[in-house]
Amino acid sequence: MRLVIARxxxxxxxxxxxxxPSALRLLIVKADGSVLVxxxxxxxxxxxxxxxxxxxxxxPGRWTVTGKAGETxxxxxxxxxSDSSVDLGEDPGLVKDGVESHLQxxxxxxxxxxxxxxxxxxxxxxxxxxxxxxMCRDEAGRSVAVEIKRRGEIDGVEQLTRYLDLLNRxxxxxxxxxxxxxxxxxxxxxxxxSDRGIRCVTLDYDRMRGTEDDSLxxx
Amino acid sequence: MRLVIARxxxxxxxxxxxxxPSALRLLIVKADGSVLVxxxxxxxxxxxxxxxxxxxxxxPGRWTVTGKAGETxxxxxxxxxSDSSVDLGEDPGLVKDGVESHLQxxxxxxxxxxxxxxxxxxxxxxxxxxxxxxMCRDEAGRSVAVEIKRRGEIDGVEQLTRYLDLLNRxxxxxxxxxxxxxxxxxxxxxxxxSDRGIRCVTLDYDRMRGTEDDSLxxx
DNA sequence: TTGTTGATTTCGCAA
DNA sequence: TTGCGAAGTCAACAA
Numbered sequence: 001m002r003l004v005i006a007r008x009x010x011x012x013x014x015x016x017x018x019x020x021p022s023a024l025r026l027l028i029v030k031a032d033g034s035v036l037v038x039x040x041x042x043x044x045x046x047x048x049x050x051x052x053x054x055x056x057x058x059x060p061g062r063w064t065v066t067g068k069a070g071e072t073x074x075x076x077x078x079x080x081x082s083d084s085s086v087d088l089g090e091d092p093g094l095v096k097d098g099v100e101s102h103l104q105x106x107x108x109x110x111x112x113x114x115x116x117x118x119x120x121x122x123x124x125x126x127x128x129x130x131x132x133x134x135m136c137r138d139e140a141g142r143s144v145a146v147e148i149k150r151r152g153e154i155d156g157v158e159q160l161t162r163y164l165d166l167l168n169r170x171x172x173x174x175x176x177x178x179x180x181x182x183x184x185x186x187x188x189x190x191x192x193x194s195d196r197g198i199r200c201v202t203l204d205y206d207r208m209r210g211t212e213d214d215s216l217x218x219x
Numbered sequence: 220m221r222l223v224i225a226r227x228x229x230x231x232x233x234x235x236x237x238x239x240p241s242a243l244r245l246l247i248v249k250a251d252g253s254v255l256v257x258x259x260x261x262x263x264x265x266x267x268x269x270x271x272x273x274x275x276x277x278x279p280g281r282w283t284v285t286g287k288a289g290e291t292x293x294x295x296x297x298x299x300x301s302d303s304s305v306d307l308g309e310d311p312g313l314v315k316d317g318v319e320s321h322l323q324x325x326x327x328x329x330x331x332x333x334x335x336x337x338x339x340x341x342x343x344x345x346x347x348x349x350x351x352x353x354m355c356r357d358e359a360g361r362s363v364a365v366e367i368k369r370r371g372e373i374d375g376v377e378q379l380t381r382y383l384d385l386l387n388r389x390x391x392x393x394x395x396x397x398x399x400x401x402x403x404x405x406x407x408x409x410x411x412x413s414d415r416g417i418r419c420v421t422l423d424y425d426r427m428r429g430t431e432d433d434s435l436x437x438x
Numbered sequence: 439t440t441g442t443t444g445a446t447t448t449c450g451c452a453a
Numbered sequence: 454t455t456g457c458g459a460a461g462t463c464a465a466c467a468a
Contacts, residue, residue, distance in 0.1 A: 001245060001259045003222060005305050015446045017316045024307040026220060028245075031259040039310035040220045040250040043463060044268040047313055051262050051446080071446075086224050086300060088243040091258035094266055097236045100459065101451085124452085129373070129407055130457075131452095150459085158377055159458095162411070188441090234461040262448060270463085290461075319444065349442080349467095369444080372457085378443090405457075 001088055002029040007079040010037055010048050014071030020047055022078065027063075029056060031088075035065050035073060048073060104133055104148050106208040107181060113208070114146070114179060114201060115139060132163050143167070143176040152182030152200070157192045164198075220307055221248040226298040229256055229267050233290030239266055241297060246282075248275060250307075254284050254292060267292060323352055323367050325427040326400060332427070333365070333398060333420060334358060351382050362386070362395040371401030371419070376411045383417075 004027040010020040020037070025047070028036040032052040039047050050065040050073040057064045063075040104123060111118040117139030125135035125145070134146035145167055147160035160178050167176040178198040180189070185200050193200050223246040229239035239256070244266070247255040252273050255265040269284040269292045276283045284292040323342060330337040336358030344354035344364070353365035364386055366379035379397050386395040397417040399408070404419050412419050 001257075003245070005307075012446075018446080019314045021311040021314075023310050024305075025310070026222070026247075026307070028257070030261075034260075034262065036263050038220075038247070040307040041253075041310065042249075043253070043270055044255050044263075044265050045447085045463065046263050047310065049263040049446080051448085052260075067446095081305060082303070084301070086243075088224075088245070088259040091242050091244070091260065091266065092240040095238045095240075096461095129411060155374065162373075231461075237461085264448060264462090268461085270461085286461095315446095374443090407457075 001031060002083070002085040003027070004029070004083045005081040006077045006083075007081075008037075008075050008077045010076075011074045012048050012071070013074075014067065014069070018048060022076075024081070027075065033065075035063070035075075037075070100148060100150050103150065103181075103183070103203060103205065103208075106205075107146070107148060107203065108134060110208055110211060111136060113203070114144075114181070118144070127163055127166050129162055129166060130159075132167070138177075143173045144179055145176050146179045146181055148203075149180075149182040150184075152180055152185035152189045154186070154189050154192055156180060156182070157189050157196070157198065160193075160198060161196055220250060221302070221304040222246070223248070223302045224300040225296045225302075226300075227256075227294050227296045229295075230293045231267050231290070232293075233286065233288070237267065241295075243300070246294065252284075254282070254294075256292075256294070319367065319369050322369065322402070322422060322424060322427075325424075325430075326365070326367060326422065327353060329427055329430060330355065332422070333363075333400070337363070346382055346385050348381055348385060349378075351386070357396075362392045363398055364395050365398045365400055367422075368399075368401040369403075371399055371404035371408045373405070373408050373411055375399060375401070376408050376415070376417065379412075379417060380415055 007022055007024050009022040012018040026038040033054050033056055034052040035050045036046040037048040050067055054065050054067045061077050065073040108120055108123050111120055115138055119137045121135040123134055124131040132145045133148045136144045138144050145163050147156055149156045157180055160180055164176055164178050168174045179201055180193050180198050181201040181203050183203050183205050190200050226243050228241040231237045245257040251271040252275055253271040254269045256267040257265050269286055273284050273286045280296050282294040327339055327342050330339055334357055338356045340354040342353055343350040351364045352367045355363045357363050364382055366375055368375045379399055383395055383397045387393045398420055399412050399417050400420040400422050402422050402424050409419050
């Protein structure tokens with residue numbers, strides 16, 4: 001990794017055209033050739049960048065980075081404050097926990113959260129417009145489509161509605177009811193779901209994870 | 220801006236829980252207190268970070284960054300390779316060109332892409348649930364609502380559907396047809412649009428921009 | 439302040 | 454490889 005503090009102006013031409021007037025900035029060149037142009041603020045997103053795969057050509061006072069699809073990042077450098085390189089080696093990578101797939105996994109294993117006697121038909125039940133998170137049968141054997149979100153918003157209710165419209169055209173499944181399950185459900189989403197006869201269920205992630213731990217402890 | 224090259228492990232607890240095993244990484248502390256943890260690869264996104272507003276507490280071998288909503292980023296440092304600071308000053312910021320608004324502008328000026336004899340009623344035609352990108356009349360004077368996206372996905376079709384539902388309640392406009400125009404339209408969005416009687420049009424941005432240039436060259 | 443929409447989105451999974 | 458949905462999305466803009 002190479003770190004350069006320099007006064008530079010930057011021009012990007014690709015999906016869009018963008019220009020950065022001259023100023024002091026941090027330029028990062030990563031091992032894969034990608035380049036980031038950071039200012040001393042904003043967010044984690046650079047002012048400008050080039051994603052790998054790309055190629056950096058260096059001339060005095062001018063860097064040209066060319067991407068795979070022909071995008072170019074042209075950096076004009078008028079003053080270099082510092083320029084250093086360091087070998088960081090491979091990174092072992094990030095370990096995440098707590099995302100939607102885990103919620104889906106937990107709920108699939110704990111269908112009793114939705115109702116006693118419920119059975120799982122399958123996870124990621126395929127439809128022409130995308131997979132339904134969980135397809136179930138309730139205690140009376142009736143079809144239920146379950147949409148799971150970390151945060152329940154209107155989009156999720158729309159998504160479930162589309163699935164239900166489609167699934168209800170299948171005489172082998174119909175009638176199919178809907179359950180919208182999320183860690184947190186926004187009031188607007190709750191209203192819309194209610195209006196469409198969709199049941200909302202708030203999931204307690206910590207408790208569900210705890211239940212999983214408990215069951216593991218039994219062995 | 221402060222740049223530190225250090226061997227560190229990182230733990231984030233917030234919306235999710237994440238852990239980074241010990242490795243050599245670049246730590247960036249920006250003027251607003253935000254912290255980025257970068258490895259020598261990936262994209263412009265850091266492995267881990269804390270967005271402003273936040274507060275950095277530094278003890279020997281341990282940084283604790285606390286966000287506004289109580290999220291914490293704990294960095295345990297076992298070896299410091301380098302540690303330097305530099306004042307970059309304010310950044311003049313980025314100037315962009317070529318996004319969705321430009322597509323809308325181009326299509327409004329080249330309605331023949333949609334059909335001969337079409338007329339523009341207005342851009343950003345207002346409705347109670349948001350503006351329709353283009354409201355037109357076709358060669359026979361029939362109303363057409365046009366939704367423009369850079370990439371056409373299901374959400375865009377839903378959006379246009381909501382507009383059409385609403386517009387068709389207005390006897391002065393009804394019946395209103397829909398056109399979904401985008402540089403690239405995803406198959407699922409195409410299926411949904413087709414199912415709802417919405418016409419899909421793929422826009423060639425470079426060609427449309429070229430046409431604009433051609434017309435400019437006439438003067 | 440809150441909600442909505444776009445993004446040079448990036449990232450990860452599955453077909 | 455490609456398509457598609459999620460993201461600690463971020464960020465700009467309107468109500």
